[in-house]
Amino acid sequence: MLLFILRRLLLLIPTFLGITLLAFLFIRMLPGDPVLLLAGERGLSPERHAALLAQFGFDQPMWRQYVDYIAGLFRGDFGISFSTKRPVLEEFMARFPATLELAFCAILLASVLGIAAGVLAAVRRGSWIDQLTMGIALVGYSMPIFWWALLLIIAFSSTLGWTPVSGRMGLAYYFPDVTGFMLIDSWLSGRPGAFKSAVMHLILPTIVLATIPLAVIARQTRSAMLEVLGEVYMMTARSKGLSPLRVVGLHALRNAMIPVVTTIGLQVSVLMGGAILTESIFSWPGIGKWMIDSISRRDYQVVQGGLLLIALVVMLVNLTVDLLYGLVNPRVRRQ
């Protein structure tokens, strides 16, 4: 097991280097001069422009810039944001809890509901429950996320007034940042209504972000369950006189979870992409919104640093999923 983890950790290095190259090249392929964008409408004298290019190292050949960047990374230096003049890592860490909180709630909702819906559809195969669940899953999977978000905002925020339109917390509440996770901080603050406000702010973004993963997980669970339910060991389980709940919930689901865990892991990467859209729509101060803002400002350091850090998170999640896979599948564990 230790060898397996070590091997997986070693594999992260070439993947990480590949991502640095992609992130580095990708941002430089965007049209627009970052120095001119910084200057805004006032413009710059050619001398000042050249001086700034030199200051940021943009006058160097591309390979040199890349080598400098990698050298910086190994020192833990992800660069300094052009626009805020603060280290990229510091900015990332300030926003990451917001995204993590949202992504965690979304994947939790998607997994719990998705697995439940998939199991129900498989057990009642061909019934109206199956048709309805899979119909909803297909709609959920096909729906553009921004449109779905707008529909929800119109229904629940504008018309019914049940949930706030945007942000993470009501303006009436102020409490110090302890963990960066609003649910925990609001709870710790002990201020009446603060926790409820944090929950209410989370509901719509969570639903929006969870929709596509939920649909995918439900469909995957259904097909995995259908396969497992036809296995001989299911007949053995029933021949023991076990209750249907135990036969389905333990014997079938445990086996069906093997592909589902992989799917959930893959959905985390999809979630990071979805977070960028969802955060923009709900003005959620996480890394998605930060990245979008930085792209429009051509903040090279932030975009490449942010991309890299997001990629790191996805890689770590994938590693966790691989380890979890070993937990749910004994055939992998002992190899």
Add this chain to the structure above:
Amino acid sequence: MALLEIRNLSVSFETTAGRFFAVQGLDVSVDEGEVLAVVGESGSGKSVAMLAVMGLLPDTATVSADAMRFEGRDLLGMTPRQRRALSGRDMAMIFQEPVASLNPCFTVGFQIVETLKRHTKLSGSARRARALELLTAVGIPEPERRYASYPHQMSGGQCQRAMIAIAMACSPKLLIADEPTTALDVTIQKQILDLLLNLQTESGMALVLITHDMGVVAETADRVIVQYQGRKMEEADALTLFEAPRHPYTRALLSALPENAVGGRLPTVAVGDWGVRT
């Protein structure tokens, strides 16, 4: 009174081509402590009939019978909960594919203990002790180690022994063995068969052995039922059946035994209606 009594059993499945009868008008009676062999070619409805007894057929199957009684109790009139109380305790079943019959995600020990937990009031440590005792009884070496093994870590023969241990956990009165040796190699086949017979003799349970191997029948059975296309062709005690088969299909089956090969070729069990109106 027979332990298991089935009269006029029919099992049908709804298919796109209409209703298909896998078993039709079958009468079976199994006495306590008896070994009954059910023989017939693939698709003759041997397994389906016994799956109906165990209540393991899918929802798509329609089961009807004039009587289906176990120890005098009407199986068809029971609620699912009452049926589940019998399954695994009074009647148990083992299947053709031993490796596929065990859940790959759970240890062998867990799978034996689960049956004990369901049907007995034994404590956790007593259940473990009983499971180890069962593993020893079915001839699994190093039972302590195998208790914690997963099915993929064991051979096909060991998996079938583990399946037998699960089936025997609550000392059932009836064990249905659905082609228990078909997927195993020849030397292991003999061992498993001997094991089943020993357990049957020791415990006094009834054993229904579904097979298409006439050699197995000759070695084991007290009584034989020959099935073809879902119907019973002949029923006789084993000795009579081998010495004086009355039905032409039984004669055809027996003449297809390997020792009857002529010039390296076996006579075929020619396709015929054998008196069956389909």
